[in-house]
Amino acid sequence: MGRWEPDAAGRLRAAALDLYVEQGFEQTTVAQIAERAGVTARTFFRHFADKREVLFAGTEVLEQEMLAGLAAAPAGAGPLEAVAAALDAAAGFLGDNLAHSRRRRSVIAANAELRERELIKMARLADSLAQGVRDRGTPDPEARLAAEVGIAVFRTGFERWVDGPDGGDLSEVLRESLAQVRGLI
Amino acid sequence: MGRWEPDAAGRLRAAALDLYVEQGFEQTTVAQIAERAGVTARTFFRHFADKREVLFAGTEVLEQEMLAGLAAAPAGAGPLEAVAAALDAAAGFLGDNLAHSRRRRSVIAANAELRERELIKMARLADSLAQGVRDRGTPDPEARLAAEVGIAVFRTGFERWVDGPDGGDLSEVLRESLAQVRGLI
Secondary structure, three states: OOOOOOOOHHHHHHHHHHHHHHHHHOOOHHHHHHHOOOOOHHHHHHOOOOOOOOOOHHHHHHHHHHHHHHHOOOOOHHOOOOHHHHHHHHHHHOOOHHHHHHHHHHHHHHOOHHHHHHHHHHHHHHHHHHHHHHHHOOOOOOHHHHHHHHHHOOOOOOOHHHHOOOOHHHHHHHHHHHHHHHHHH | OOOOOHHHHHHHHHHHHHHHHHOOOOOHHHHHHHHHOOOOHHHHHHOOOOOOOOHHHHHHHHHHHHHHHHHHHHOOOOOOHHHHOOOOOOOHOOOOOHHHHHHHHHHOOHHHHHHHHHHHHHHHHHHHHHHHHHOOOOOOOHHHHHHHHHHHHHHHHHHHHOOOOOOOOHHHHHHHHHHHHHHHH
């Protein structure tokens, strides 16, 4: 499901982000988002728990993409190689929309509650990834460590991509970040 | 400042943890904590913003200890070696009170809001550590990656120590975790 399909959820996400950028997250109401998207507030609440969650719906899709990437890694791949495949999948999902990622990040950076929510979502992502690594046959603590290192690489690389000059390739940036961790060790 | 000195803040921390374990975090009031500690609620609020923060006051001391450990690492130490020195300092601060750590962890595990607060405190700890590594002359992204890997090692090792059989040495567990990350890479 693309972000720009003319479905209600997609229109609501786009309208919400537009309004958050234009007038700030705190100042925006669910009624305004629904109006901008051309739907009712009732429709909004059929898709999202509140105006905060509109910003984080993509994280669940990201999680599915990463877990699919992990599961598709060759059976002989070690835990960190499998996590690298999950990062490639994340780059495939996020990498073609830098402008969206930048706008979302500017909204989140401006609000302490949203920053905390983002951290919590990342921690859940690490939990899912650790479970995925365990499902491939690597026990803890290696599974958890591989997942945590993977999320550290993802966060650091993704931030660099969003803050850096245009035109970089996200999957390349993530691979560089992973190589930098290897270099540290 | 030891945790068991007969100062008001220390007595309040001990009383709060006792009550949270005995009757649950949600069911405990600031008035009850102050009464158990033999002080007034006014004294409580001179030391802590709310009943949640009592559980996290130690994190700030932990942060100071880790930053001191980082700063004391030899000038020639690489970023990850310096982070390992910070982990040793953390073990020195936390390692002699497994019973306390277990009780605190059981309280936090039982409450979603406290689990989120713990994640946020860990993320701040990673931020401080990254700044400490930068201050030693290592630029980003290596500084951030070293700090994130260090916190991943700390969280994984600390959990293993708290959940494992008694008598383990925390600094040894953390060194093992770091060695496991090296093994992954």
